[in-house]
Amino acid sequence: xxxxxxxxxxxxxxxxxxxxxxxxxxxxxxxxxxxxxxxxxxxxxxxxxxxxxxxxxxxxxxxxxxxxxxxxxxxxxxxxxxxxxxxxxxxxxxxxxxxxxxxxxxxxxxxxxxxx
Amino acid sequence: xxxxxxxxxxxxxxxxxxxxxxxxxxxxxxxxxxxxxxxxxxxxxxxxxxxxxxxxxxxxxxxxxxxxxxxxxxxxxxxxxxxxxxxxxxxxxxxxxxxxxxxx
Numbered sequence: 001x002x003x004x005x006x007x008x009x010x011x012x013x014x015x016x017x018x019x020x021x022x023x024x025x026x027x028x029x030x031x032x033x034x035x036x037x038x039x040x041x042x043x044x045x046x047x048x049x050x051x052x053x054x055x056x057x058x059x060x061x062x063x064x065x066x067x068x069x070x071x072x073x074x075x076x077x078x079x080x081x082x083x084x085x086x087x088x089x090x091x092x093x094x095x096x097x098x099x100x101x102x103x104x105x106x107x108x109x110x111x112x113x114x115x116x
Numbered sequence: 117x118x119x120x121x122x123x124x125x126x127x128x129x130x131x132x133x134x135x136x137x138x139x140x141x142x143x144x145x146x147x148x149x150x151x152x153x154x155x156x157x158x159x160x161x162x163x164x165x166x167x168x169x170x171x172x173x174x175x176x177x178x179x180x181x182x183x184x185x186x187x188x189x190x191x192x193x194x195x196x197x198x199x200x201x202x203x204x205x206x207x208x209x210x211x212x213x214x215x216x217x218x219x220x
Contacts, residue, residue, distance in 0.1 A: 045153075045161065047209040061209075095160055101149045101208045104163035104172060 002026040002105055004096050009110030012086055016114070020081040022096030022107055030054075030074040033100040036081050038092035039109075046092075050100055051079060064090075086114045118142055120205055122212035128220040135192040137215045139205030144185045149208045152181055152190045156201045164203075165190060192217075 008020040022034070036048040049060045049070040058070045069082040079096055091114045097103040119142040129135055139150075147168035153161040163172040165181035168188055178193045192199055200219050205212040 044213045045204055045211040047211065102151055102166045106160040108160050
């Protein structure tokens, strides 16, 4: 069974940092690009970042560019989202999902709350 | 930048009725990367349709997608109780704002 499990969310003060992880299983991880999508409380879905299968290429939304870094460890079937200079508007559930443009499946999400 | 506009914002229907959800792109897009996702409260989204009209694995055939260019549609032929949820269209890295299908 294909499965994605996020971890690392929590409460952080504005200006702080947090590193999210997504552990993948049930498929050949190193052959798939991976994507992070977030959802602010009561709001819709917002694409955050993409990383290619090798990790050599990443793209980030303008809203997080220069603050977030996406990376992966193919040996351990994991993808990461390093979030720096966090703002209150970054408060959201962060989902990892498989694929560059067709997202399937999705992890259960991890909640990040940025508040003083 | 492509903007996806979904309508209506909320659809109030009864079980057994037909649901028709619309997604309009601000410019013509490739159908290859048009998808629909279902999200129930407290759950992660789930892929329903990809490539505008192909059902994802395990999705019942009461769900169908159609469209091309700027106009895309998700149709649920007969609503089951478990179908009441929020539906998002997606084109590449852009999502629509969602349509909530609620019980009338």
